[in-house]
Amino acid sequence: MRKGMFYGLLFTAPAILGFAIFTLGPMIASLVLSLTNYNVFKEQTAFTGLDNYMRLFSGEDELFYKSLGITFYFVVLRVPAVILLSFGIALLLNLNVKGRAIFRTIIYLPSIVPAVASAMIWMWLLNPDLGLINSLLSRLHLPTSNWLYGEGSVIPSVVLTTLWGIGSTVIIFLAGLSGIPRQYYEAIEVDGGGWFRKLSHVTVPMVTPTIFFNTIMTIIGSFQVFNEAYILTQGGPNNQSLFYVFYLWRTGFRDAEMGYASALAWILFVIILFFTFIVFRTSKSWVYYEGGDRA
Amino acid sequence: MSQPRKSVFITLALVLMLAAVLSACSNSGTPSPDTSASSGNSGSKENIKLRMTVWGSPEEVAPYKKAIQNFEAKHPNVKVELQHIAADYDTKLTTMVAGNDVPDIAMMESGTIAFPMAEQGKFYNLQEFLDTDTEISPDTLVPNITYSLEPGNVIGIGPGPESFALFYNEDIFKDAGIEPPPSNVADAWTWDEFVEVAKKLTMDTNGKTAADPDFDPKKIKQYGANISTWWGVYSNFIYSNGGDFISADGKTFGLNQPEAVEALQKISDLMNVHHVSPSPVQSKNIPATNVALQTKKVAMTVDGQWASAGLAQSKFNFNVGVMPVMKEPVTTVVCGMFSIFKSSKHPQEAWELLKALLDPEASIDMLTAGTWMPSPKDWYTDPALLAKWTENLDARPSGYKEAVVDVILTKGHQTPTGYVKNFNNIMDLVNPALDKVWLGQQTAQEAMDSIAAKVQAQIKGRRDIKE
Numbered sequence: 001m002r003k004g005m006f007y008g009l010l011f012t013a014p015a016i017l018g019f020a021i022f023t024l025g026p027m028i029a030s031l032v033l034s035l036t037n038y039n040v041f042k043e044q045t046a047f048t049g050l051d052n053y054m055r056l057f058s059g060e061d062e063l064f065y066k067s068l069g070i071t072f073y074f075v076v077l078r079v080p081a082v083i084l085l086s087f088g089i090a091l092l093l094n095l096n097v098k099g100r101a102i103f104r105t106i107i108y109l110p111s112i113v114p115a116v117a118s119a120m121i122w123m124w125l126l127n128p129d130l131g132l133i134n135s136l137l138s139r140l141h142l143p144t145s146n147w148l149y150g151e152g153s154v155i156p157s158v159v160l161t162t163l164w165g166i167g168s169t170v171i172i173f174l175a176g177l178s179g180i181p182r183q184y185y186e187a188i189e190v191d192g193g194g195w196f197r198k199l200s201h202v203t204v205p206m207v208t209p210t211i212f213f214n215t216i217m218t219i220i221g222s223f224q225v226f227n228e229a230y231i232l233t234q235g236g237p238n239n240q241s242l243f244y245v246f247y248l249w250r251t252g253f254r255d256a257e258m259g260y261a262s263a264l265a266w267i268l269f270v271i272i273l274f275f276t277f278i279v280f281r282t283s284k285s286w287v288y289y290e291g292g293d294r295a
Numbered sequence: 296m297s298q299p300r301k302s303v304f305i306t307l308a309l310v311l312m313l314a315a316v317l318s319a320c321s322n323s324g325t326p327s328p329d330t331s332a333s334s335g336n337s338g339s340k341e342n343i344k345l346r347m348t349v350w351g352s353p354e355e356v357a358p359y360k361k362a363i364q365n366f367e368a369k370h371p372n373v374k375v376e377l378q379h380i381a382a383d384y385d386t387k388l389t390t391m392v393a394g395n396d397v398p399d400i401a402m403m404e405s406g407t408i409a410f411p412m413a414e415q416g417k418f419y420n421l422q423e424f425l426d427t428d429t430e431i432s433p434d435t436l437v438p439n440i441t442y443s444l445e446p447g448n449v450i451g452i453g454p455g456p457e458s459f460a461l462f463y464n465e466d467i468f469k470d471a472g473i474e475p476p477p478s479n480v481a482d483a484w485t486w487d488e489f490v491e492v493a494k495k496l497t498m499d500t501n502g503k504t505a506a507d508p509d510f511d512p513k514k515i516k517q518y519g520a521n522i523s524t525w526w527g528v529y530s531n532f533i534y535s536n537g538g539d540f541i542s543a544d545g546k547t548f549g550l551n552q553p554e555a556v557e558a559l560q561k562i563s564d565l566m567n568v569h570h571v572s573p574s575p576v577q578s579k580n581i582p583a584t585n586v587a588l589q590t591k592k593v594a595m596t597v598d599g600q601w602a603s604a605g606l607a608q609s610k611f612n613f614n615v616g617v618m619p620v621m622k623e624p625v626t627t628v629v630c631g632m633f634s635i636f637k638s639s640k641h642p643q644e645a646w647e648l649l650k651a652l653l654d655p656e657a658s659i660d661m662l663t664a665g666t667w668m669p670s671p672k673d674w675y676t677d678p679a680l681l682a683k684w685t686e687n688l689d690a691r692p693s694g695y696k697e698a699v700v701d702v703i704l705t706k707g708h709q710t711p712t713g714y715v716k717n718f719n720n721i722m723d724l725v726n727p728a729l730d731k732v733w734l735g736q737q738t739a740q741e742a743m744d745s746i747a748a749k750v751q752a753q754i755k756g757r758r759d760i761k762e
Contacts, residue, residue, distance in 0.1 A: 040393045041408075041415040123579070130580045149576040237575075237734070238727040253386045254719070256411055258393070 034262035041256050052263035064264070066239060067247040070155065074243065075222040078159045082218045083211065086166045090173030091203070104174070111167035119231040122161040123148065148232055151240045158228045158241060169214050176210030177203070208287045216279055223272050244268060343373045343641050345648060346398040348391075350384040350631075354604075355666065362657035366648050373644050392417070399639035400648060402631050403451055405442050406712035406719070409634065410758075413450040419635040421449040424646045431650060436670050439628040439709045446761055451632025454652050455667035458626040458703040459531050461619070462602055463595035464588045465612035467517075471496060476595065476616030478694030480624045480702060486532075486561060489619035493519030493571035496594040505571050512570035519571040521581060521596035522562050524733045526722065527629055528597055530711055532558040536621035540711045540721070545757035548750045550725060551743035558621060559732060559739035567735030575733045585609040599629065600699050603665030607690035614692040617702060628707040659683065665690025668703065675704055709759070716755035724750050 034052055038045045056064050093104050110118060125132050126147035134144040147157040184202045193201070204211075229235055229246035245268070252261030349359055356379050363375045378398065380387045385407050391397055392412070403409035412418065421441070425432055433441060440453035461476050468475040473492060477483060484492070496519035497505035504510060505519065522528060533539065538555030541548065549555055565572040573581050573593075585605035587593040596602075597618055606613045617624065633652055635645045655662060655669035662669060662684035674680045685691045685700060712718050728746045731737040737745075 039415070040389050041412045041417060043415065127579050128576050146576060149579070236727065237730040253389055254407065256389055256408065 030262040030265055033259050034266050036259045038259035038262075039256050040258055045259070048259070052260050053267075055260070056263060056267065063239070063242060063247055067242045067244045070240065070242055071223060071225065071244040074155055074159065074225060075219060077156060078162060078222045079215065079218050081159060081163060082166055082169060082222075083215055085163060086169040086214070087173055087207075087211070089166070090170045090177055091199075093170065093174060094177045104171075107170055108167035110164050113165075115165075115227045116231055118164060119161065119227065122164070123232060126157055126161070148241075149237060151238050154233060154237065154241045158225075158232065161228065161232065162225070169218065172214055173207065173210055176207040180206045205288045206290070209289060212279070212283050212287045216276055219275055219279065220272055223268060223275075341372065343644055344376060345373060345400065345639075345641060345645055346376045346378060347400045347648070348378045348380055348384075348388065348398045349402040350380055351402075354664070355661065358658035358661045358667075359652065361660075362652045362654060363648070365654070365657055366651035369651075370644065370647065373641075373648075375648060395638075397636045397638050399641065400633055400635050400645045402454075403634045404631055405451070405629075405710060409442065409451060409632065410444065410712075410716075410718075413444045413448075413634075417637055418450045419637055419639070419642055419645075420447075421452060421635065421646075421649075422447055424642075425449065428646075428650075431653070431671070435672055436653075437628075437668075437672055437675065437703060437707075439707045439713075440630055440632075440670055442632050442713050443758055445758055451634040452649065452653065452670070453630030453632050454670060455658070455661070456628050456630050456670060456703060456707075457599045457601055457668065458628055458699060458707060459528065459597055459599055459618060460626070460698045460702070461595055461597055461616045462584060462588060462606065463614060463616065464591060464593075465614050467496060467591055467594045475614065476619075476694075478614075478616045478697040480617050480620075480697070480706065483617045483624055484619040486619050486621050489520070490565070490569055490571065493565070493595070494569060495519065497569075497571040505569060510570070515570065515573075515577075517591055518573055518581075518593045519595070520565060521578070521584075521587065521593045522565055522572050523578065523597070524562075524575050524729065526711065527599065527627060529559065529562055530627045530708075531597065531618055531625060532562060532621055534625040534627065534708045535618075535623055537623065540718075541715050541754065541757060545716070545760055546754065548721075548743075548747050548754060550750075551740070551747045554622075556739045556743060559729070559743070561621070563732045563735065563739060566733060574735075575730070585613075588613055600668060601666050603690040603695075605665075607665050607688070610689075615694045615698045617698045624702070624706050625708045626702050626706055627710055628703060629710045629712075655680075655684070663688050663690065668699075672704070675700055714757050714759040716758055717753050720753045721750055724753065 035047060035049055036045050037048045037051070055061060059065070089107060093100065093107060097103075124130075126134075128134055128144065128146045128149055131147070133147070137144045145153045145157075148154055150157075180202060184206070185198050188198050188202065224245055225243050226245040226249065229241055229243040230249075233241040235242040235246055235250075244264070248261050248264040248268070251257050251264060347359075347363075349356060356377075359377060363377060367373060367375060384402075385404070388401065389408060397417075403412075422443075436452070437456045440456045441449050442451045442453075443449050463475060465475060473495060476489075476492075491506075494505040496517065497510075497515060498517040499511040500514040500516050501509075501511065505512075522532075530540075533550075533555045536554045536558040538552060538558055539549040540555075542552075550559070562572075566574040566577075581587050581592060582590070583605060584593075584596050584598045584602040585608070588596065588606065589609045589611045595616075600615075603615070618626065633649045635642055635649065639645050651657065653670045655671060655674050658667055658669075661667040665688070669675070669684065674684065681696075681700070685696055715721065724746045725743075728737075728742040732739050732742045
């Protein structure tokens with residue numbers, strides 16, 4: 001074995017081992033368990049083949065479809081909101097204004113607040129009776145909302161609370177923006193183009209790899225939404241925020257039906273895989289890599 | 296392309312190696328039978344270690360420690376390792392069971408994983424210990440604090456019973472010139488009397504009460520009452536009205552029956568018709584009972600007697616009366632339980648430890664602080680013992696003996712989590728439907744009827760009757 005190879009393996013071993021022990025191993029285990037009726041409290045576990053999956057898809061488990069629908073709704077609302085908003089903020093933060101570092105810090109700051117703490121803050125802010133947001137709205141004679149406590153408003157409200165933590169997405173956009181060579185903008189200036197031309201002909205095409213990356217990560221993260229249901233709503237009101245992963249957790253850890261929960265987990269895995277794949281496939285037509293063909 | 300393929304090979308080799316190492320580890324762990332354990336409960340003085348898990352605040356854990364000290368002093372060969380799991384207790388315990396790393400004795404909650412575990416035979420039948428024990432028996436304990444999988448199979452005994460009562464701020468009543476809630480069951484308010492008083496004590500920011508036609512329910516400063524939408528609280532009124540979660544024969548859903556529906560509707564009306572109790576949305580602004588009463592956000596509240604502890608610390612004039620009665624005076628008795636795992640190698644010692652944990656002397660601090668009530672009956676009936684935890688204490692106001700002590704002995708009702716099979720799955724259907732009732736979007740009858748068919752499919756019977 002070449003010396004370089006040896007050191008390469010040595011230094012990557014912690015990551016490889018970590019992956020194998022804490023990710024790959026449990027994944028294989030859960031795939032196997034998803035084919036059984038494994039209940040943590042039961043001594044006997046029987047291999048039941050695809051029974052769990054049949055039970056899920058047959059419509060017997062209404063909450064499966066319900067939680068899936070709710071999660072899709074959340075993803076559809078949240079992904080465009082996160083991408084557009086964080087891109088817009090990144091554009092602003094990329095302007096050469098005084099105190100730029102401070103603004104950047106402020107935008108990033110919420111991302112380091114623990115999820116539980118910020119969830120508690122949002123619960124207060126969105127309180128229908130005493131919350132700051134409704135107070136402001138009613139003072140401005142605008143309609144108020146039940147926010148997290150209304151059946152129709154709970155998902156948009158949860159989306160709103162998660163937008164608070166987009167700092168890290170903004171940072172990645174900023175990195176992408178700062179990599180755009182200045183001469184492209186200068187070329188447009190020479191040609192007499194304004195800010196819109198710069199945006200549409202240089203900025204957006206040049207950051208498509210970043211948009212691509214952020215979109216994929218946001219989709220994956222949104223499908224896995226859990227904290228919000230666990231802390232803010234407990235799935236209510238009337239199951240309207242019963243997110244998929246929350247339902248999965250409830251099945252696995254409260255009802256101890258680990259086999260069934262594993263099946264739920266694998267279905268989510270396939271769904272995420274599918275959407276990631278779709279985005280990858282379409283990326284060929286819109287992601288532009290500098291110094292290369294379109295990807 | 297040889298490079299990536301090679302690395303795949305190496306990764307595979309690593310994984311295989313790892314698997315080998317792991318299985319070797321677990322192999323070395325399982326055999327080597329514990330020779331000392333086989334002597335079991337023969338009374339020999341070999342050193343024994345018992346492991347116990349509990350939840351609770353530091354104050355609640357303190358008496359366990361004291362009980363363990365007492366126990367260890369009496370049994371010098373036994374060492375007890377107390378594992379305090381402050382958060383996500385059930386998740387942790389489920390994981391421990393999955394990993395075959397189970398404590399000998401554990402605090403369990405009847406509403407969550409205790410019965411699912413018991414159904415899989417995870418616990419000792421404590422009836423066998425109760426039958427032979429000379430010190431305690433079901434008759435020496437307060438009623439409704441043992442939990443049974445089925446008649447004759449006791450899976451847990453509660454260390455501290457808890458009942459419900461009506462806590463109130465005396466100053467609010469004095470200032471309003473209204474007679475406070477009676478503490479004697481015989482004089483208990485009817486529901487309508489309760490609503491009338493609650494109306495007079497509910498006030499908006501303009502100083503108008505809910506009895507006033509100009510009252511603005513959108514700007515309530517002080518609620519006359521607080522009846523939370525937790526089943527622990529509303530179950531009191533369902534039972535009081537003669538209803539139940541499940542029929543007496545265990546065959547049909549009970550919450551869509553007239554008695555239960557009436558009780559649920561009356562509670563919903565408090566929020567949505569009379570505006571005297573905070574709705575689930577409004578109650579997000581209501582602090583804990585002690586603060587809510589002290590700051591006069593709420594005049595009276597139905598809560599578990601554990602609220603006494605916080606109230607005592609808040610230093611204001613609070614008192615306690617009996618809950619309003621719909622038809623019969625009833626209080627739901629709720630408590631955690633201690634269970635002994637079947638996997639314990641020292642069940643006899645674990646049983647002795649369980650008894651030590653039930654000993655009120657060990658938890659006297661929690662009794663005098665107001666959080667707990669004792670389990671042995673004689674602590675309620677023997678005046679000397681009763682005085683120890685009810686007299687001259689901030690946590691035990693003048694109404695306490697009548698409104699709480701007398702009531703729990705004679706009017707107690709078992710918690711639904713203790714006898715309704717499949718309670719969790721039933722409540723998974725009931726709770727979302729009740730959300731609509733509490734918000735005033737549906738009547739109790741509509742909501743309960745709308746889920747009745749689905750709930751019926753989840754009905755699996757009662758634990759307190761033989762099939």
